[in-house]
Amino acid sequence: MRNTRTLTQRAALTAATVTAALVLAACGNDGTSNGSGSHTGGHSSASSSTSAGTTAGAHNAQDVSFAQGMIPHHQQALEMAELAADRASSAEVKGLASRIEEAQGPEIRTLGGWLTSWGEDVPTSSDSTTGSMPGMEHSAGSGMPGMEDGSDMDELDKASGTDFDTMFLTMMIDHHEGAVAMATTEKSKGVYGPATSMADDIITAQTAEIAEMNKLLGKS
Structure with a gap:
């Protein structure tokens, strides 16, 4: 029984660890996406700024x-x-x-x-x-x-x-x-x-x- 419980506990712990890892990965991907989005957004802002500057200097x-x-x-x-x-x-x-x-x-x-x-x-x-x-x-x-x-x-x-x-x-x-x-x-x-x-x-x-x-x- 003890071994069975131990195995069950280990399995549950492993599942929890995997789930947490998946959650973190998802967050990381979101962060990367946001980071990429932020970078893209930053680029867009820079582009907008450049465009505005070009317009102002046109x-x-x-x-x-x-x-x-x-x-x-x-x-x-x-x-x-x-x-x-x-x-x-x-x-x-x-x-x-x-x-x-x-x-x-x-x-x-x-x-x-x-x-x-x-x-x-x-x-x-x-x-x-x-x-x-x-x-x-x-x-x-x-x-x-x-x-x-x-x-x-x-x-x-x-x-x-x-x-x-x-x-x-x-x-x-x-x-x-x-x-x-x-x-x-x-x-x-x-x-x-x-x-x-x-x-x-x-x-x-x-x-x-x-x-x-x-x-x-x-x-x-």
């Missing part, structure tokens, strides 16, 4: 056109603003020109950085004399909106005093209106967040400066 042809067009547009504005230091007679005009330089210089560098990261051509300063970049959306298919031609720039270069002030303000209003038009197109058709954000800043800042310049000209 750009289209309009973004490229905006950057390639705004660089020479800004460069010409800087050329005009630099003349004001020696030729303007109005402190208000000199102050405005200084603010234009402070705002648009860094924007040129930012725009160039985007183009470089996208593997696109970065316009040179010589492009500001032609005012035309391939792919830019503008009327007549010629120069960008608000870009001044060489003869106008030469006249501004030769002017001084109140004549310079009037010419500078008149030309810069036209120039700013062109930039606002370009930025408005970017906001409606661009997809690159930083570019559309810059476009919004340009619209806000330059619209305010247009009002300021009209006031200096006595138009408002």
